[in-house]
Amino acid sequence: MKTTLFRGLSVIMLIGLLLAACGGGAPTAVEEPAAAAEAPAEATEAPVAVEPAILTIGIPIEPETLDPGDGVYVQEQFLAMNLFDSLLSIAPDGSLHPALASAWEPNEAFSEFTFTLREDVTFHDGTAFTAEAIKASFDHIMSEAVLESGGKSLLQDHQYVETVVVDDYTAVVKFAASYPLFLRDAARQWLSISSPAALEKYGADYGRNPVGTGPFKFVQWDAQSQIVVERNPDYNWGPEFATHEGPALVDQVVFRILPEAATRLTAFETGEILIASEPPSLDAIAMADSGAAEIQTFAQPGIPAILMINATKAPTDDINVRKAMILAVNQDELAQTAFQSLGLPAYSVISPSTWGYDEKSASLYSYNPEEAARLLEEAGWVDTNSDGIREKNGETLSVDWPDNPAWSESFNELLIGYLTDAGFDVQYRSMDDGAAYEELLAGNYTLVYMYWTRPDPTPLRYLFHSENTNGGGAWTNFVNEELDAALADGDTNTDENARKQDYATAQSIIMENALVLPMFTVNTSYLTAPSIEGFTFDLEGYPWLYDISVAR
Amino acid sequence: MLNYLIRRVFTSILVLFGVSILVFSVIHLVPGDVTMAILGRQKVTEERVAELREQLGLNDPLYVQYGRYLGNALRGDLGVSIRNSLPVSKSIADQMPSTFALAMSALILALSIGSALGLLAALRHGTWLDTLVMGLSVSGLSLPTFWMGLLLILLFSVKLKLFPSISNGSTFADLFLPALTLGLPEAAVVARMMRASMLDVLNKEYIIVARAKGLPARLVVLKHALRNALIPVVTFVGLQMAYLLGGATIVETMFARQGIGRLAVQSIYSRDYPMVQGVVLVTAAIYVIINTFTDITYVFLNPKIRLK
Numbered sequence: 067m068k069t070t071l072f073r074g075l076s077v078i079m080l081i082g083l084l085l086a087a088c089g090g091g092a093p094t095a096v097e098e099p100a101a102a103a104e105a106p107a108e109a110t111e112a113p114v115a116v117e118p119a120i121l122t123i124g125i126p127i128e129p130e131t132l133d134p135g136d137g138v139y140v141q142e143q144f145l146a147m148n149l150f151d152s153l154l155s156i157a158p159d160g161s162l163h164p165a166l167a168s169a170w171e172p173n174e175a176f177s178e179f180t181f182t183l184r185e186d187v188t189f190h191d192g193t194a195f196t197a198e199a200i201k202a203s204f205d206h207i208m209s210e211a212v213l214e215s216g217g218k219s220l221l222q223d224h225q226y227v228e229t230v231v232v233d234d235y236t237a238v239v240k241f242a243a244s245y246p247l248f249l250r251d252a253a254r255q256w257l258s259i260s261s262p263a264a265l266e267k268y269g270a271d272y273g274r275n276p277v278g279t280g281p282f283k284f285v286q287w288d289a290q291s292q293i294v295v296e297r298n299p300d301y302n303w304g305p306e307f308a309t310h311e312g313p314a315l316v317d318q319v320v321f322r323i324l325p326e327a328a329t330r331l332t333a334f335e336t337g338e339i340l341i342a343s344e345p346p347s348l349d350a351i352a353m354a355d356s357g358a359a360e361i362q363t364f365a366q367p368g369i370p371a372i373l374m375i376n377a378t379k380a381p382t383d384d385i386n387v388r389k390a391m392i393l394a395v396n397q398d399e400l401a402q403t404a405f406q407s408l409g410l411p412a413y414s415v416i417s418p419s420t421w422g423y424d425e426k427s428a429s430l431y432s433y434n435p436e437e438a439a440r441l442l443e444e445a446g447w448v449d450t451n452s453d454g455i456r457e458k459n460g461e462t463l464s465v466d467w468p469d470n471p472a473w474s475e476s477f478n479e480l481l482i483g484y485l486t487d488a489g490f491d492v493q494y495r496s497m498d499d500g501a502a503y504e505e506l507l508a509g510n511y512t513l514v515y516m517y518w519t520r521p522d523p524t525p526l527r528y529l530f531h532s533e534n535t536n537g538g539g540a541w542t543n544f545v546n547e548e549l550d551a552a553l554a555d556g557d558t559n560t561d562e563n564a565r566k567q568d569y570a571t572a573q574s575i576i577m578e579n580a581l582v583l584p585m586f587t588v589n590t591s592y593l594t595a596p597s598i599e600g601f602t603f604d605l606e607g608y609p610w611l612y613d614i615s616v617a618r
Numbered sequence: 619m620l621n622y623l624i625r626r627v628f629t630s631i632l633v634l635f636g637v638s639i640l641v642f643s644v645i646h647l648v649p650g651d652v653t654m655a656i657l658g659r660q661k662v663t664e665e666r667v668a669e670l671r672e673q674l675g676l677n678d679p680l681y682v683q684y685g686r687y688l689g690n691a692l693r694g695d696l697g698v699s700i701r702n703s704l705p706v707s708k709s710i711a712d713q714m715p716s717t718f719a720l721a722m723s724a725l726i727l728a729l730s731i732g733s734a735l736g737l738l739a740a741l742r743h744g745t746w747l748d749t750l751v752m753g754l755s756v757s758g759l760s761l762p763t764f765w766m767g768l769l770l771i772l773l774f775s776v777k778l779k780l781f782p783s784i785s786n787g788s789t790f791a792d793l794f795l796p797a798l799t800l801g802l803p804e805a806a807v808v809a810r811m812m813r814a815s816m817l818d819v820l821n822k823e824y825i826i827v828a829r830a831k832g833l834p835a836r837l838v839v840l841k842h843a844l845r846n847a848l849i850p851v852v853t854f855v856g857l858q859m860a861y862l863l864g865g866a867t868i869v870e871t872m873f874a875r876q877g878i879g880r881l882a883v884q885s886i887y888s889r890d891y892p893m894v895q896g897v898v899l900v901t902a903a904i905y906v907i908i909n910t911f912t913d914i915t916y917v918f919l920n921p922k923i924r925l926k
Binding site: 128130131213214270273274288289290291292322323324325326328329332333335336338339498499500 | 666669701702703704709712713768771775776779782783784786871872873874875876877880881884889
């Protein structure tokens with residue numbers, strides 16, 4: 067008997083040894099950076115701080131990098147906007163304002179842009195902001211170090227040539243093609259400006275040691291746990307549309323990485339986080355009703371949640387069948403299901419908050435199952451064997467939807483229900499993204515789920531221009547010269563009104579040809595504690611932390 | 619002795635070798651092309667796919683790929699994360715201490731709560747207390763960890779506001795709820811074993827003798843019975859370390875703690891194959907190493923096995 071005791075004890079001893087050998091032993095404790103206490107309170111009109119105002123935010127996904135030029139995803143954009151500034155800034159109403167650049171001048175062709183820079187800006191590492199930083203940041207994005215990123219696709223797609231440093235405070239950014247949207251894109255987080263010294267110093271590790279000019283400085287990043295940033299006390303170059311001047315109103319922001327929605331909600335309830343991003347809708351509504359929280363929602367601009375319909379594969383090569391699909395679906399109910407009372411139905415290929423939204427194209431279809439049935443019968447699809455599914459010449463009205471259920475689980479059954487009621491036989495094939503993508507490349511699909519957040523309608527070109535059929539993203543396979551011309555011109559025409567007209571034409575061609583089944587506008591939502599004041603969204607739906615304060 | 623030692627180490631190496639083949643195969647067992655799985659629905663170009671294939675070394679024959687993988691792994695190089703370009707071995711080393719702290723605290727909690735309850739049940743054998751403890755232990759065993767965790771959070775964090783619902787450090791407050799969640803099912807088993815073992819010992823002749831000698835009941839129980847009754851319990855609990863490391867996955871996710879369990883989950887979600895491979899390989903290696911060393915130490919301490 068005694069030997070079994072030894073056996074057990076030896077295991078425990080070994081584990082202890084392993085633990086001790088594990089270098090450092092104890093896991094990283096949640097440290098509060100000492101610097102936070104130093105953040106001077108006298109710089110603002112804020113009341114004299116007794117203890118530092120710490121804003122804690124629960125975010126669902128850990129960023130992959132904090133290098134804005136290397137980022138691809140939403141969380142990277144959200145973090146970057148607090149650490150960095152861009153050349154320009156966009157107000158929530160879409161108007162352009164100075165940021166790091168105090169003035170700007172495009173050439174006639176909108177291919178060269180001259181920026182006059184502010185002279186009083188310093189990076190978090192103490193180095194001065196000059197035109198050299200613009201060149202270094204853009205060249206860094208175009209370098210081998212960045213494989214693929216939001217910024218890279220902006221610069222690359224418009225044939226970035228170089229940035230010329232005219233003098234310390236004048237830079238000219240040159241493209242080989244006309245890029246009328248550059249001034250707006252230059253205000254986005256993807257093209258924000260990094261410290262050249264830091265880029266040089268950290269090299270491949272820059273994504274974990276970001277240095278910008280933004281209202282908050284990077285402090286620390288504990289993998290899978292949190293990212294801490296603190297107020298930049300020297301910040302005096304906030305955008306003119308902000309509600310205050312000078313440094314940010316909170317001393318420190320802690321982004322807690324909480325992938326589980328239930329965990330975020332509990333942490334919010336216990337007060338461990340003051341803002342919870344993407345809470346479960348039903349619980350969020352219940353909490354807001356009880357007065358314990360406010361829900362902040364934002365209908366994202368860009369492409370709403372749609373299903374792209376393959377226009378070259380039977381049976382949806384018939385326009386009547388496509389129209390019938392759209393008419394068979396009740397968008398109101400669908401949005402309610404996906405987001406409860408926070409949902410907004412979508413009726414067009416771009417959402418209402420997008421620049422260039424065309425109302426007329428959005429009024430072509432509304433839920434009408436009778437009309438859907440009529441169109442299908444007109445097209446020859448009749449239920450001959452009364453099994454509820456329509457047939458024509460021995461073929462069933464079958465549509466194929468290869469999809470990753472992670473994207474569509476909140477609504478796909480209801481959607482399939484509508485289509486089945488109309489007499490469609492929906493083959494929903496559940497698979498992971500890679501397998502689904504291969505099915506798309508092989509042409510084995512009728513429906514493709516898509517959404518794309520962007521303040522302007524430029525993604526339409528990727529999704530509908532015929533140059534992008536055969537795997538480039540134009541999954542409808544629809545070819546139309548007028549549509550191609552409108553999309554190409556919309557991307558390059560320097561006259562804003564002409565561009566607006568181009569996109570209106572594109573929207574109307576897409577909807578008249580029933581190329582997409584619009585479903586709902588993708589919402590971003592946040593739960594905020596009653597102590598949070600001044601919560602607003604930027605143009606793309608990111609919380610604007612610079613103006614937020616925490617009541618004590 | 620030496621013979622046994624060699625045999626034992628050799629089989630362990632064989633197991634690790636098998637694990638490495640399995641782990642290596644994962645990337646080739648993904649349906650379709652792994653590059654597609656990694657790139658997902660990004661706007662992919664042919665060059666990007668080719669580049670990634672080259673980066674992953676997928677163009678070489680399988681045995682070359684495996685040889686390279688094994689060679690690198692033996693040197694501690696488990697590759698680079700596709701998600702954030704950090705070395706896999708560094709990410710794992712960063713997360714490991716947190717998981718060990720959690721597993722150890724859970725083990726200590728399980729042992730103390732379980733033995734106390736089991737002892738109580740054995741001493742009050744047949745009374746309502748016994749029934750209560752056994753009832754509790756059935757619940758402890760049957761309730762899934764994620765449900766138990768939610769209940770504990772509801773009580774201790776939301777209602778009583780005693781402990782944080784999300785925690786990362788290794789202080790008592792930070793570790794209490796996660797360790798309790800992970801340790802309670804273990805405690806339930808310990809309580810049952812403790813009770814059975816104690817009842818068994820209490821009926822042994824030497825206990826009757828001790829009592830007959832007129833020793834006080836407290837002394838009989840603590841000095842004579844408990845020591846012997848603990849043997850199977852401690853053995854069992856020690857060997858449960860593997861279970862605790864595995865169970866940490868759910869608990870870490872639930873409490874948003876750092877740790878290799880959560881690292882595994884996140885890597886699977888983001889199709890970060892090198893990271894998944896690394897975590898599986900390292901976890902398997904830890905199991906094998908713990909078991910091997912246990913067996914060897916055990917043999918060293920127990921001459922009876924040496925003779926077999």
